[in-house]
Amino acid sequence: MMEWPLTPGGVGKRVRLSRILGGGRGALVFAFDHWLEHGPRDFPRDRLRPSAVLEEVVSAGVDAVMLTPGDARRYADIWAGRAPLIVKLTGKTSLRPAGDQLLQSPIGSVEEAVALGADAVAATVYWGSPAEDVMLERWTAIREAAAAYGIPALQLAYPRGPAIRDRHAVDVVLYGVRAAVSVGADLVKTYYTGSRETFRLVVEAAEGVPVMMSGGPRRSRPLEFLRDLADVRAAGAAGAVVGRNIFEAPDIQAMTRAARAVLRGATPEEAAEGEGLA
Numbered sequence: 001m002m003e004w005p006l007t008p009g010g011v012g013k014r015v016r017l018s019r020i021l022g023g024g025r026g027a028l029v030f031a032f033d034h035w036l037e038h039g040p041r042d043f044p045r046d047r048l049r050p051s052a053v054l055e056e057v058v059s060a061g062v063d064a065v066m067l068t069p070g071d072a073r074r075y076a077d078i079w080a081g082r083a084p085l086i087v088k089l090t091g092k093t094s095l096r097p098a099g100d101q102l103l104q105s106p107i108g109s110v111e112e113a114v115a116l117g118a119d120a121v122a123a124t125v126y127w128g129s130p131a132e133d134v135m136l137e138r139w140t141a142i143r144e145a146a147a148a149y150g151i152p153a154l155q156l157a158y159p160r161g162p163a164i165r166d167r168h169a170v171d172v173v174l175y176g177v178r179a180a181v182s183v184g185a186d187l188v189k190t191y192y193t194g195s196r197e198t199f200r201l202v203v204e205a206a207e208g209v210p211v212m213m214s215g216g217p218r219r220s221r222p223l224e225f226l227r228d229l230a231d232v233r234a235a236g237a238a239g240a241v242v243g244r245n246i247f248e249a250p251d252i253q254a255m256t257r258a259a260r261a262v263l264r265g266a267t268p269e270e271a272a273e274g275e276g277l278a
């Protein structure tokens, strides 16, 4: 874990981060900004109501939820007092023309996140995008404002742009995570590199800044996804931030419990079997 200076802001970051990461026990964060980022393509017809999905996940038990400012406010009755909140302050829709997909826009402020009771704020940086400059400017403003309130800033460090052929390649992910740390991220979420060994390189290069795996598209076999989670934990990751592999799962609650159990040390096989997912 990181050492924080004993300034008020440093203490605040430590307190809030420990609410999410629990001192390194393996954290499952539920990412649920997909109605903004992806829209209906992510949602089976019987899952169109965000409140129902969020209620299922929160009652199954997660270590935090990551929501847009609007959804955090709208669904406070569901998450407040039951799971720490991470407010995502940038976003985009997939309705944009292809050429504009590599930029995230501001959708809220750090002050709004503070007012909502957030334990962290989050912003995406597409490293390698033609709009990297704009996103870095926005990231820096968010990170600085958050530091003043003792709020940790999570960076979704996503290498993505015309020069990047394979966004999961170890050197690409490693570069994105190191770049995120270099620009002051307190917590980094990034793509899985596909193996325990390569992800360990990524975690080690972050040198104590917690790294979390981004869930990605739903795997057809839950056990495969649970094995990835076990591998990223074994690689030293702080946990995972998962959306589709939970809310598109046939049994949302079973998948939530199994994923969290694996991040806390259960084997994928026992977790899958215990939840009837094998």
Ligand code: FBP
Pocket: 031, 032, 033, 034, 037, 038, 156, 214, 215, 216, 217, 241, 242, 243, 244, 245
């Ligand atoms: P998933 O687990 O569904 O991949 O969610 C993580 C996340 O970063 C979301 O926060 C975000 O909406 C989405 O992935 C971005 O997806 P994409 O890689 O298609 O831009």
